[in-house]
Amino acid sequence: MAHWNRFIGRHRTKLLRLVALAVMLSTLPQAAQAMKFYVANALGEVKPEEKVTPAKPQPVQVIFEFQRDGKPNAKATKVVTPWAMEDLKGTGAFSEVTDAPTANGAIISIKFNNLVIKEELDKAKKQAFGAGLGFGLFGGVLAVDHYLVSIDYVPATGAAPIHTEVKHELYSKYGKKDVEVPGTEYKTADEAVKVLVRQALARGVNNIVADPAFPR
Amino acid sequence: MRAGLTALAVFALTACAMPVADLPPSLETVRVLRNQDVPPMALGPFTAASKEVGRSIAIRLGVLKPPKGRNFAEFLRATFETELKAAGKLDPASPLQLGGVLTESRASEDIKKGGGSLGARITLSRGGRPVFAKDYHVETKWHSDFIGAIAIEEAYQQYNALYAALVRQVLSDPEFVTAAKQ
Numbered sequence: 212m213a214h215w216n217r218f219i220g221r222h223r224t225k226l227l228r229l230v231a232l233a234v235m236l237s238t239l240p241q242a243a244q245a246m247k248f249y250v251a252n253a254l255g256e257v258k259p260e261e262k263v264t265p266a267k268p269q270p271v272q273v274i275f276e277f278q279r280d281g282k283p284n285a286k287a288t289k290v291v292t293p294w295a296m297e298d299l300k301g302t303g304a305f306s307e308v309t310d311a312p313t314a315n316g317a318i319i320s321i322k323f324n325n326l327v328i329k330e331e332l333d334k335a336k337k338q339a340f341g342a343g344l345g346f347g348l349f350g351g352v353l354a355v356d357h358y359l360v361s362i363d364y365v366p367a368t369g370a371a372p373i374h375t376e377v378k379h380e381l382y383s384k385y386g387k388k389d390v391e392v393p394g395t396e397y398k399t400a401d402e403a404v405k406v407l408v409r410q411a412l413a414r415g416v417n418n419i420v421a422d423p424a425f426p427r
Numbered sequence: 428m429r430a431g432l433t434a435l436a437v438f439a440l441t442a443c444a445m446p447v448a449d450l451p452p453s454l455e456t457v458r459v460l461r462n463q464d465v466p467p468m469a470l471g472p473f474t475a476a477s478k479e480v481g482r483s484i485a486i487r488l489g490v491l492k493p494p495k496g497r498n499f500a501e502f503l504r505a506t507f508e509t510e511l512k513a514a515g516k517l518d519p520a521s522p523l524q525l526g527g528v529l530t531e532s533r534a535s536e537d538i539k540k541g542g543g544s545l546g547a548r549i550t551l552s553r554g555g556r557p558v559f560a561k562d563y564h565v566e567t568k569w570h571s572d573f574i575g576a577i578a579i580e581e582a583y584q585q586y587n588a589l590y591a592a593l594v595r596q597v598l599s600d601p602e603f604v605t606a607a608k609q
Contacts, residue, residue, distance in 0.1 A: 274513060276451045282567075282588040285448030292451070312515035316461065320454035363454055368461045372454075 248403035249394030250410070251380035257413045263421040270307035271317045271364075273299060278324040287325075291408060295321060298409045302416045316368035319419075321412065326357040353390055356381040358407065362415040366426050373425060375418035379411045444483075444490040445583055447499075450506055450591040452513035456598045460514040465607050467518035468511065471526035471552070473504035484534045484586065486541075489579035491534065491586055500529040503547060506590045510598060522554045523607060531564065534586040536571040541582050543567050545589040549597050551606050559606035565592040 275295045277287035299308045299319070307313070331354075358379045363372040381403060382392045397403035419425060459465075475481030481499050483492040493499050507525060511517040531546030544566035551559035569585050572578045597603055 272513070274452055274454050274457065276453070279584065282584060283450055283591050284584055285450050285587050288451050289448060310513070312513070318454060318457065365454070365458065 246400075247384045247396055248400050249382040249384070249392045249396050250403050250406045251382065251394045253393065254377065254379050254410050254414060256410060257417045261417065263417055264303055265420055265425065266427060268304060268306040269315055269317055269366075269426065270309065270313040271299075271305040271319050272313050273308055273310055274318060274320040276320075276322050278322055280327050281324060284325070291323065291404075294405055294408050295323075295412060298412045299416065301409070302413055304416050304420050316365070318363075318365045319416075320363045320365075320372075321415070322361040323408070323411070324359045324361065326359055328357060331355060352385050353392065354383045354385075356383070358411065360411045360415055362412075362419060364419045364425070366424075371424070373419050373422045375415050375422075377411045377415045377418070379407055381407055444492055445579075446492050446494045447502055447583075447587045447590070449494070450509065450587065452510045453591065453595055456510050456595045457514040459599045459604065460511070460516050463604050463608070465514075465516055465604055466523055467516045467521050468523040468525050468551075468607065469519050469521045470504055470508055470511070470517070471524040471550075473500040473507075473527045473529065475500040475532075476528050476530045476548075480529050480532045484532070486534065486536060486579050486582040487575050489575070489583075491583055499532050500527070503527060503529055503545075503590055503593070506594045507598075510594050524552050526550045526552070530562070534582050536569075536578055536582055538573060538578070539571055541569045541571040541578070541585065543582070543586045543589055545586075545593050547593060547597075549603070551603070558609065559603065561600070561602065563593055563597055563600075565589050565596060567592075 273296060275288065275292045277284045277291050279287075296308055296310075299305065305319075358381070360377040360379065362375050362377070365372045380394070382394050383400075384390075384392060395406075397406060475498060481493075483490050485491075493502050494505075497505070504527065507527075508517060511525075527550065528548045529546070530548055531544055533545075534543035535541065544564065546562065546564040548560060548562050550557060567585050567589060569581055571581060
């Protein structure tokens with residue numbers, strides 16, 4: 212149940228709250244265990260031969276915002292920001308990663324937008340009710356969380372931003388749903404989301420550093 | 428049976444109180460403040476125009492309240508502080524002081540749709556002399572849900588986002604920028 216609460220608190224997708232609701236109705240602990248999380252394989256890791264590293268990394272100020280349908284989600288932002296900061300350090304593209312202004316005025320702005328696609332949501336809601344009320348033993352639901360990650364890097368005050376976008380998906384499967392998921396399974400929602408954030412930022416930062424306008 | 432369980436869950440998940448959460452700064456306003464060379468400013472007092480404006484907002488059985496120890500006007504001040512700090516434009520010793528009165532704070536829903544609005548009179552003073560005053564207003568609408576937990580969460584997020592929208596509207600307003608630079 213702890214995984215449920217954490218996931219709901221952090222990602223706030225309507226569908227998963229519905230599934231949580233269904234689980235709360237049940238007293239069967241094994242029903243909660245039926246939830247599985249997958250990170251889409253399509254994006255993957257940045258391969259060593261793709262990786263671009265600046266010769267002289269510079270410090271950067273980070274502005275990170277988690278959004279749902281383009282609106283700021285303050286609670287999710289608070290949870291994911293420390294992960295994002297660590298991931299940015301891990302790219303090796305910057306000498307310092309901070310939330311304070313830097314001497315060179317460089318900023319990287321990341322908008323991690325969780326898109327809600329109404330048709331998908333409506334379909335999943337119907338499945339979720341059926342699956343939830345059957346404690347996950349009859350029927351199931353596969354929900355997809357779509358993420359559009361917009362990254363802007365401003366090398367110095369007054370400079371034009373370098374922009375890139377990365378798409379990624381998180382799959383959540385509950386109950387008996389016989390469908391092949393094009394993703395890699397992780398034990399917990401936290402683990403899956405951490406991987407999703409890391410992969411999206413690694414790809415986005417690599418795109419930025421590879422841009423000819425990135426300072427060499 | 429199914430309807431009964433659903434109704435039970437709807438009401439079981441609706442009774443809660445949640446504080447609004449601090450919002451991150453935005454690249455857009457940080458760039459405006461830096462690129463236009465807006466001088467650093469101090470933050471003065473932010474007050475509520477009336478008790479009704481400053482108090483908590485109820486959505487079904489859920490209550491949206493200001494963060495601990497603050498009212499909604501002070502939360503607006505904190506949102507300005509985040510944005511100015513990120514831009515390197517916050518200086519408590521500056522003679523230029525930004526203040527505000529929260530004039531409107533509303534969020535409601537009727538099962539199918541929701542709406543919220545936020546308004547404030549923003550002032551600038553230099554050395555104690557008023558140099559700028561203007562009313563700002565932002566609003567939002569959304570599709571609400573039958574399920575209470577979802578409806579409350581949606582309203583929470585939509586209302587919370589109004590603070591960022593209002594602050595960004597003020598700090599990127601050419602009239603505000605011009606007044607700050609004079």
